[in-house]
Amino acid sequence: MIRLVFVLMSFLLVSLPAAAQDLRALARVLAEGSRLEDDGRDVVLDLALTQAVPYRVFVLDDPARVVLDFREVNWAALGPELDASSHVTGLAMGRGDAGWSRMVLTLDGPMEIARAGMQTDDTDGTAQVQMRLSPVSQAAFTELAARTPPGVRLPPVPVADSPLPVRVEGGPIMIALDPGHGGVDPGAQRRGQDEADLMLIFAIELREVLLRSGLFDVVLTREGDWFVSLPERVTIARSAGAQAFLSLHADALAEGRARGATVYTLSETASDAASEALAEAHDRADLLAGVDLAGSDDEVAGVLLDLARLETAPRSAALADHIVAGLDRAGANLHRHPRLEAGFSVLKAADIPSVLVELGFISDPEDLANLLDADWRARVQEAIRDALVAWAAEDQAQNALLRQ
Ligand SMILES: [Zn+2]
The missing domain is CATH 3.40.630.40 (Zn-dependent exopeptidases)
Known part of the structure; x- marks a missing residue:
């Protein structure tokens, strides 16, 4: 029995209006408090965010990948410290589908999302994403990957931020x-x-x-x-x-x-x-x-x-x-x-x-x-x-x- 077959989370920020003030700026991922490490055969990913944002997690096959989408975050602060996992052969961050910022972890074999969650700190509004990946059989992984949310474009290659095609004169x-x-x-x-x-x-x-x-x-x-x-x-x-x-x-x-x-x-x-x-x-x-x-x-x-x-x-x-x-x-x-x-x-x-x-x-x-x-x-x-x-x-x- 698969412990947690699939996670698709996209929660509304219903804690408004208390949190409303904090939403002014784009959420940032903080280097401090973020890590990607092996824990035995598992992989553990922690991401520290300046504020809670809606997010979703899913897997893609061929090659095996885990995709985290956030609505939205700035990745700029994340550096090379996020590469201590031997099971993650590639790590890419950027802009994904419309309105989502995307992180893609390429895996060295099939893994399931054993746990994923976001916790918000009530005092300062910061948020912590914690995810644990555990090895599964290829058959189980293929089944998980088939449940990719509809509307997600493939391949999910992050692209650089591009400006709007139309320009307007003068300042904002x-x-x-x-x-x-x-x-x-x-x-x-x-x-x-x-x-x-x-x-x-x-x-x-x-x-x-x-x-x-x-x-x-x-x-x-x-x-x-x-x-x-x-x-x-x-x-x-x-x-x-x-x-x-x-x-x-x-x-x-x-x-x-x-x-x-x-x-x-x-x-x-x-x-x-x-x-x-x-x-x-x-x-x-x-x-x-x-x-x-x-x-x-x-x-x-x-x-x-x-x-x-x-x-x-x-x-x-x-x-x-x-x-x-x-x-x-x-x-x-x-x-x-x-x-x-x-x-x-x-x-x-x-x-x-x-x-x-x-x-x-x-x-x-x-x-x-x-x-x-x-x-x-x-x-x-x-x-x-x-x-x-x-x-x-x-x-x-x-x-x-x-x-x-
Ligand atoms: Zn009205």
């Missing part, structure tokens, strides 16, 4: 990410999940994806489970010098539009009754928390703001179009009307192109399952990043034309 573009709701306002709730928590996780991961491209800076309108009024969210974005504002939601609707992603831009008149109801529901949370939305535009400034919005509106629309196209290409479920308009107060920044992305409806079981799936989120986050790159390049080209 500041993007404001606005995880909807928070604090007294949990947003939509279904099956023990809060929209507020899900959006915080999504926003923190998306920040990571954007920062890693080197093309963007990111400000979050909230980094934990606390209440931020809609006008305050816009203020945070503006003070950071945000050049685009993305509000992230996954609401619940009892009827009508049941599922799929929708991207909203601001309009005084909603596209339909459901959009109107959604926008009103979001404003209502602020009113309950004592925020007076009516005061956000005073009458004198109103005219000037309207003029500024005239200029910003087409830029917001272009951003929304790019995101819809990106989500579509990424294979995310789209709502049957994926581009809508409504009077969301959080989109009222006159000077910042702003969109509200409903990533799905947590009232729909498939949409909720997608939001809980790290692979789905990574795909969608990369699609949003690419949409932002395409939009920014186009936006800059338009501006250059206007200046001529």
Whole structure:
């Protein structure tokens, strides 16, 4: 009987928001506390990480290899100290499939993953991965290797980090990410999940994806489970010098539009009754928390703001179009009307192109399952990043034309 046939771990970081702060930087593998050694006929691998990240472990045959994928880590600190095992004939680290950092151990014979686990230190947030490999028969190994998770590309040769194909001029573009709701306002709730928590996780991961491209800076309108009024969210974005504002939601609707992603831009008149109801529901949370939305535009400034919005509106629309196209290409479920308009107060920044992305409806079981799936989120986050790159390049080209 095989002790532990196969390990596929990809856990959600549900300990948020306490851990949220720590997720700002890409996790690093530390040389100190990491080792790869023989222990009799077994091989022991310990990896010290600056923070916990989702990971998975699996084996590949011909030649026998063990693959560790992390979402994601920087390997730079690891040096030659990791070569004290006589059973490991090759060790490679780099970037694997989309969103994963990969370590591949080539073995001198068939081995099974006898144990693999990650422990997090509650005091400093660091994490320790411990794995033990034990010899098995070739037949048992072949069976294990056949269970490689679907979607893993072969051969898993790590490749060097490559920059995005599209370049944007100037320094990094500041993007404001606005995880909807928070604090007294949990947003939509279904099956023990809060929209507020899900959006915080999504926003923190998306920040990571954007920062890693080197093309963007990111400000979050909230980094934990606390209440931020809609006008305050816009203020945070503006003070950071945000050049685009993305509000992230996954609401619940009892009827009508049941599922799929929708991207909203601001309009005084909603596209339909459901959009109107959604926008009103979001404003209502602020009113309950004592925020007076009516005061956000005073009458004198109103005219000037309207003029500024005239200029910003087409830029917001272009951003929304790019995101819809990106989500579509990424294979995310789209709502049957994926581009809508409504009077969301959080989109009222006159000077910042702003969109509200409903990533799905947590009232729909498939949409909720997608939001809980790290692979789905990574795909969608990369699609949003690419949409932002395409939009920014186009936006800059338009501006250059206007200046001529
Ligand atoms: Zn919402």
